[in-house]
Amino acid sequence: MPAAARGEPAPRLRLSRDRVLHAAVGLADRHGIAALTMRRLAEDLGHEAMSLYYHVANKDDLLDGVVDVVAREILEAADAVAPWPPTDPHIPAAGLAWKDAVRRRILAARAVLLRHPWAPQVFETRTAMSPAVVLHHDRLVGLMRGGGLSYDVVHHALHVLGSRALGFTQELFDPGDAGGDDPSAMLDGFADQVPNLAGMLREVAHTDPDSTLGWCDDQTEFEFGLDLILDGLDRLR
Amino acid sequence: MPAAARGEPAPRLRLSRDRVLHAAVGLADRHGIAALTMRRLAEDLGHEAMSLYYHVANKDDLLDGVVDVVAREILEAADAVAPWPPTDPHIPAAGLAWKDAVRRRILAARAVLLRHPWAPQVFETRTAMSPAVVLHHDRLVGLMRGGGLSYDVVHHALHVLGSRALGFTQELFDPGDAGGDDPSAMLDGFADQVPNLAGMLREVAHTDPDSTLGWCDDQTEFEFGLDLILDGLDRLR
DNA sequence: ACCTGAACACCGTTCAAGT
């Protein structure tokens, strides 16, 4: 009795490192990073857990590869909106264009990460650096230098941007559950101990009482911070 | 035959949530966050793993508590250098002082985190927010408002600062292993694909050939970014 | 060359039982 007749999905395809990595990304996208175990991943691929070790050294290597897959996606998206070297022969004066180009690259990166919300956490734990991440940063350096920033300022810029260059920041408060209708409600019975925060929340909530995305629009805040930094850097030109 | 006579360290002290949490912090400090398992922690305390569950709901609750311990340490250090409300009756004009006070608080937070290098990773995974973190932010809000920033700008400020308010940033490249004597060496055989980065590294390394901390001084870069942001915010006053 | 099964040393956690 053949495997297919027993209702078991036989291995449909031979494994490869690339197939393993892309399946891992898909699994994390669908069920979160906690679901990404060697056993579960193998199951998704119709193989046994041990088979993965032929294509991947260990779990750490798997995560390095997963990060690189996401980083390649970012690189591609960023190159599509602001390549280096610039292809457009009609680019305006470099000094004016660098900010826009860097901004476009970073917002494109952010758009990619919104599809992989688990990725920032994984990026944080990686010690080896993905080639695609390095390429992305090389392009940022090129654009900033072309805009008239010194290498020294560009170097500082990479540090200031940090993970923002890849489109994410470390938010300490989860806007998801903190929001609700009334943001200051979450401080109930606690407000007298945090008078400043309570005051701020009351006013900010009042200013924009019915924003669709809750009282903190992630995209708006990300862009605000990005522009604050880019403007600050431009002033050092 | 008593337990002590058999050479086994009998439980010297009764457990408590506070003792468990502080032991967890110490364990992570000494052996890294990966060593922080329920079994290992119990062993350090001279008890059985299952005993911990009487004082802590589960591992998630343990990590929430651990984060709060670190956050209380931060709060205390920050209040020591820049309390709110300000205690000094001779404070200069508020507009000039807010930046310095916020800067002091954040650098004090950073000093604490340098003693707990594993903490940022744990902060990232927490969804519940630590009371001590909320208090620290309340004080930042107070100082900024006192400095003449509108609630709206202060709100943006908290988002821009993000984890920086607690003294850490997400660095994508590990300065530890990337450094060495020659930073551009790490791009060997790759330099032609990343000409901008290679150019930058050559010049930056040359500028400061023998800095003790390697080619990227974390503290310098952190302060550079912090000041860039604070100056940008001040301009919105 | 590529894949597998059994086995090992770990996890976090439940539950009934001890003092």
Next chain:
DNA sequence: ACCTGAACACCGTTCAAGT
């Protein structure tokens, strides 16, 4: 009230064995 031992369902990984 506080702590424990045995047991369960998971991990990542080694290794010898299959095709």
